[in-house]
Amino acid sequence: MLTKIEKISPLSAFAINNIKSSENTSMDFLSFREKLSLANIGHPQKRKEWKAARLAIKNTLDSLSLPYPGFYKDNHGKSHAMDDSGHVSLTHHGDYAAAIFHREMSVGIDLERVRDKTVPLGPKYLDPSEMEFLGSDPFLYTLAWSVKESIYKCQGKKGISLRQNIILEPFTAHDKIIKGKIYGSDFSDHHYQVMSYSENDMILTYTVW
Numbered sequence: 001m002l003t004k005i006e007k008i009s010p011l012s013a014f015a016i017n018n019i020k021s022s023e024n025t026s027m028d029f030l031s032f033r034e035k036l037s038l039a040n041i042g043h044p045q046k047r048k049e050w051k052a053a054r055l056a057i058k059n060t061l062d063s064l065s066l067p068y069p070g071f072y073k074d075n076h077g078k079s080h081a082m083d084d085s086g087h088v089s090l091t092h093h094g095d096y097a098a099a100i101f102h103r104e105m106s107v108g109i110d111l112e113r114v115r116d117k118t119v120p121l122g123p124k125y126l127d128p129s130e131m132e133f134l135g136s137d138p139f140l141y142t143l144a145w146s147v148k149e150s151i152y153k154c155q156g157k158k159g160i161s162l163r164q165n166i167i168l169e170p171f172t173a174h175d176k177i178i179k180g181k182i183y184g185s186d187f188s189d190h191h192y193q194v195m196s197y198s199e200n201d202m203i204l205t206y207t208v209w
Contacts, residue, residue: 005059014109014206015059019092022052029058031070031082052097053090060101070097078156089153089206100206108154108194109206114139125162127133133170139198144168146205147178147194154192154207160185177208 005015019127030038034054043046047147058068069083079088100109118141122131125145134140148162160166160182168180178194197204 004090005063008100008208010064010103012062012100012102012107013063014098015056015063015113016098016204017052017056017059018094019048019052019097020095021026022055023048025051025055027051027054027075029068030054033072033082034070035054040100049092049097053092053099055200056097056099057088057090057101060099064101064103066103074156076156076158078153089150091149091153094202096202098204102209105209106154106156107207108150108152109204110146110149110153112142112149112203112205114142114198114201114203118142118145124161127163127167130168132150137173139173139203140171143171143173143178143196143198143203143205146203150194150205151182152208155182155190157186178205 003016003018007013042049061068069081069085071079071081071088073079079090086101087106088101089107089109090099091109091111094113096111098109098111100107116138119136119138122141134144145166148166151166154161165182165185166180167183171178176196178196180192182190193208194205195208
């Protein structure tokens, strides 16, 4: 998967960074609070992932000509701008980190590598109705997992089950927009649309409006 920055609309953009190539990039733009958080990350790989994700969100803001305000996580693990301007979601997997920003709408983003084990693990995160149309294709199972993760991050609250509460409409490997809905919770009747993008064995998904 290539490093990229893409402006989705005048209000939104996303970016993908290679974690290894981001390792030596200056982090002077971080807020004081974020610099403290970074200093407290002892594991070298986690430091690299954290830095690459912050660089990705910096890239999205630069593409929208917006200042970097600094970000923090709430009790549910969802990231927020320190000045309450806009909405953000961060993710990392393998060699890549990604971020999405929207000035007005809540967002969710996820990166996954296609893996065969997603098929036998299907009953843990998929409804039986979903497994019917997914067959036994590892790509489709990984895509379904990623779409549900993007929806989960977008709604931003703990206690939502990927299997029980987030149900996807039938889709194929060729579909770019995948639709889903949250059922049986305080967030019931909320519909989501998720954009999918794949390259080699990597899948990127993010919520759209």
